[in-house]
Amino acid sequence: MNYQELLQLDQQDPLHKLREAFVLPDDTIYLDGNSLGPMPKVCAERAQEVLHQQWSQDLIKSWNTHQWIELPSKVGSKIAALIGAAPEQVMCCDSTSINLFKVLSSALLLQPKRRIVLSLNGNFPTDLYMVQGLSSLIGEDRCEMQLVEEAELEQALTDQIAVLLLSHVDFRSGKLLDMARMTKLAQQQGILVIWDLAHSAGALPVALDDCQVDFAVGCGYKYLNGGPGAPAFLYVAKRHLSKVSQPLSGWMGHKAPFAFTIQYEKPAGIEHFLTGTPPVISMSVLDAALDVFANVNMQTVRAKSLALANTFHQLLTSHAELHELTLLTPLTEAERGSQLAYRHPQAYALCQALIKRGVIADFRAPDILRLGFTPLYLRYIDMWIAVEILSDVVKTAEYLKAEYAVKQKVT
Amino acid sequence: MNYQELLQLDQQDPLHKLREAFVLPDDTIYLDGNSLGPMPKVCAERAQEVLHQQWSQDLIKSWNTHQWIELPSKVGSKIAALIGAAPEQVMCCDSTSINLFKVLSSALLLQPKRRIVLSLNGNFPTDLYMVQGLSSLIGEDRCEMQLVEEAELEQALTDQIAVLLLSHVDFRSGKLLDMARMTKLAQQQGILVIWDLAHSAGALPVALDDCQVDFAVGCGYKYLNGGPGAPAFLYVAKRHLSKVSQPLSGWMGHKAPFAFTIQYEKPAGIEHFLTGTPPVISMSVLDAALDVFANVNMQTVRAKSLALANTFHQLLTSHAELHELTLLTPLTEAERGSQLAYRHPQAYALCQALIKRGVIADFRAPDILRLGFTPLYLRYIDMWIAVEILSDVVKTAEYLKAEYAVKQKVT
Known part of the structure; x- marks a missing residue:
């Protein structure tokens, strides 16, 4: 594949025009939308409107006149449409970690005779930390974390397990799990399943209802492009809503928040999963x-995401000097999300040298260079340019400069 | 007091110039800063900077280059200075409700032989709902809520009580509790004390360290003017930091978030109380x-807040037609916060009619008209104008119009 052929692919790309919806810095190829999505232009317009009209002019009245009070469910509905959920099962609120605590507590209450929460060693750490936090609070006799390697996962699904907690796409390797199959296997053993969609919502088709998933959580600032630290979301299957309860029962999740009654009263629907007052500015930006x-x-x-990653990988393997980069992500399309992860002995320095040259990737300890392929704004020619720069950085040994060796606090 | 005298008070007011720091709508007297503070001009500038430079141009690098990672502690330090807390005991994060869950869990862990959480019937409901949520999760044998009337509070402080949970200023009546005295009385019985500062932080001097308070939580969007649903804060006394642990142990509260270890490791300081990724846009606006x-x-x-409220009340009582408004807030200065609450049989309609005339107050069920006096941007002449309008609305029976009788969802 040469530059001309890729230029042609861009011209034929049905998503090509969407790039114009984003603000992207000049001379930058942004392969980190899996970590923080870039800014859609409508976000700036919305922030302007929220600050200069809603907050500063209409003040407290905006809870009604600009429907601030409806934001969590309005944003939830938009996300529901992207993750295969019929309405009224998704709420936008809090952080992914907090939301996991809510759905995990709910799931365990539905499983009074079981206590084990099964997950993978490689799952995103905050998910595991929240299980540990709940376990420390309610005791291992009610919540005990068990971690296995992925190869051992299926045989670990027994009737001793209360909850299976999985990330749809692994944050390091980019490996995609089979949601339908894993959910079914678990449920056959009476296990409830929680999926973390941080790296799949907005990146690929997700079918929560079709897969009969029990609970899910996910992130607003990666593929949904909602801005740094954008509020997260949670999903609770309709069939569970009347039976579950969650312990972070704040006033926004009360049946009648403004009745100010002394006793918490659970509303019938997903509103039960709200807690405190939502950060309206951040949530409005995500809404936009x-x-x-x-x-x-x-x-x-999904088709373009796979094609972009395929293009990148083919170009990379055509460069002999890049042979030290070994692919960690499965090449089988059904087994990967929207990123590629390469191991390299000096992945950190390589990543820093790329960033300096305008190719924004990220590093995950100890030796992983992680590249996200986000079809709403990336072009096929970006793959070509990125690999050319990567090749140059390696050929010239530029990444071996001392300035790229020191690790920053956050990468 | 006549208009001329009040105009003179404004001219002598050392805070007079601060009004220019805010955007305030024309022809509006905003007596609801206790519910949602108005927008400081710097907030719009900061939002502009966060969206147009930090997010859209510098993207993921901003976690380092614009210190997004430091925001919770940076904002926490600024709040610490307002609530009498030496640094490194305050974090900005999540909502007040979530933060209460964290500090309440921590407090109960420090009290293994006690289980009762004592509060007032009139406390802000979300605080009570969070106690109920924790109680439902860990059982009444570890967390049982007990509510009393304020008159019964002191005699209820026995060695059976684990935690005393109080709001510094009552959200309905505006009554201010004596933090030093109540904290001391409770601690003499071995009780740990949590104060909710929602209606006092930024409104009056708070002296957490001097009062030897154990824990506190508070709100960013009232007197701190941080924008709708701005992130909240929490305080943990230095002496407790090494001993406590809280169950919402997400990755931002890990000793080394980017090491991505499987086991949660508690950091030595207040960072332990962080959970997920913070909403950077909303938190930056609060920071500004x-x-x-x-x-x-x-x-x-504080002096101006009391003087404004005194002025308002004196003017109100000088109008015979306003005799149906009866003051619920104690007049003694040491016993009130920065608001006045009046009962009136048709408080809702009265509030709506006032809003229509540009005097923004709020209503609290069943019959309370609540007015906040926020010295950073209110003038003495505003008191005069507000009372004149209130008088006119009552004299002309304008508030009895049918349009003001129907309650909106949020008031």
């Missing part, structure tokens, strides 16, 4: 960002 | 808002 997906078909996104 | 307090003496704020 989701409009970029309004007419986007997630199958089209 | 706090700069308005940079050279403000809280004693000066």
Whole structure:
């Protein structure tokens, strides 16, 4: 594949025009949308409106007149459409960690005779930390974490397990798990399943209802492009809503928040999963960002995501000097998400040298260079340019400069 | 007091110029800063900077280059200065409700032989709901809520009580509790004390360290003017930091978040109380808002707050037609916060009619008209205008119009 052929692919790309919906810095190829999505232009307009009209002019009245009070469910509905959930099962609120605590507590209450929460060693750490936190609070006799390697996962699904907690896409390797199959296998053993969609919502088609998933959580600032630290979301299957309860029962999750009764009263629906007052500015920006997906078909996104990653990998393997980069992500399309992860003995320095040259990737300890392929704004020619720069950085040994060796606090 | 005298008070007011730091709508007297503070001008500038430079241009690098990672502690330090806390005991994070869950869990872990959480019937409901949520999760044998009337409070402080949970200022009546005295009385019985500062932080001098308070939580969007649903804060006394642990142990509260270890490891300091990724846009706006307090003496704020409320009440009582408004707030200065609450049989309609005329107050069920006096931007002449309008609304029976009788969802 040469530059001309890739330019042609861009011209034929049905998503090509969507790039214009984003603000992207000049001379930058942004392969880190899996960590923080770039800013859709509508977000700046919305922030302007929230600050200069809603907050500063309409003040407290905006809870009604600008429907601030409806934001968590409004944003939740938009996210629901992207993750295969019929309405009224998704709420936008809090952080992924907090939301995991809510759904995990709920799931365990539905499993009074079981206590083990099964997950993978490689799961995103905050998910594991939240299990540990709940366990420390309610005791190992009610919540005990068990971690296995992925190869051991299926045989670990027994009737001793209360909850299976999995990330749809592994944050390090980019490996995609089979949601339908794993959910079914678990449920056959009476296990409830929680999926963390941080690296799949907005990146590929997700079918929570079709897979009969019990609970899910996910992140607003990666593929949903909701801005740094954007509020997260949670999903509770309709069939569980009347039976579950969650312990972070704040006033926004009360049946009648403004009745100010002394006793908490559980509402019938997903509103029960709200806690405190939502961060309206951040949530409004996420709300606007989701409009970029309004007419986007997630199958089209998925096809382009795979094609971009395939292009990148083919170009990379065609460069002999890049042979030290070994692919960690499965090449089988059904087994990967929207990123590629390469191991390299000096992955950190390589990543820093790339960033200096305008190719934004990220590093995950100890030796992983992680590249996200986000079809709403990346072009095929970006793959070509990125690999050319990577090749140059390696050929010239530029990444071996001392300045790239020192690790920063956050990468 | 006539208009001329009040105009003179404004001219002599050391805080008078601060009004210019805020955007305030025309023809509006905003007596609801106790519910949602108005926008400081610096907030719009900061939002602009966060969106157009930090997010859209510097993208993921901003975690380092713009110190997003430091925001919770940076904002925490600014708040610490307003609530009498030496540094490194305050973090900005999550919502007040979530933060209460964290400090309450911590407090109960420090009290293994006690289980009762004592509070007042009139405490802000979300605080009570969070106690109920924790109780439902860990059982009444470890967390049982006991509510009393304020008159019964002191005699209820026995060695059976684990935690005393109080709001510094009552959200309905505006009554201020004596923090030093109540904390001391409770601690004499071995009780740990949590104060909710939602209606006092930024409104009056708070002296957490001097009062030897154990824990506190509070809100960013009322007197701190941090924007709708701005992130909240929590305080943990230095002496407890090494001994406590809290169950919402997410990755941002890990000793080394980016080491991605499997086991949660508790950091030595207040960082332990962080959970997930913070909403950077909302938190940056709060950070900017706090700069308005940079050279403000809280004693000066308190003196003006009392003077404004005194002025309002004197003017109101001088109008015979307003005799149906009966003051619920104690008139004794040491016993009230920065608001006045009046009962009126048709408080809801009255509030709506006032809002229509540009005097923004709020209503609390069943019959309370609540008015906040926020010295950073309110003038003495505003008191005069507000009472004149209130008088006119009552004299002309304008509030009896049908349009003011129907309750909206949020007030």
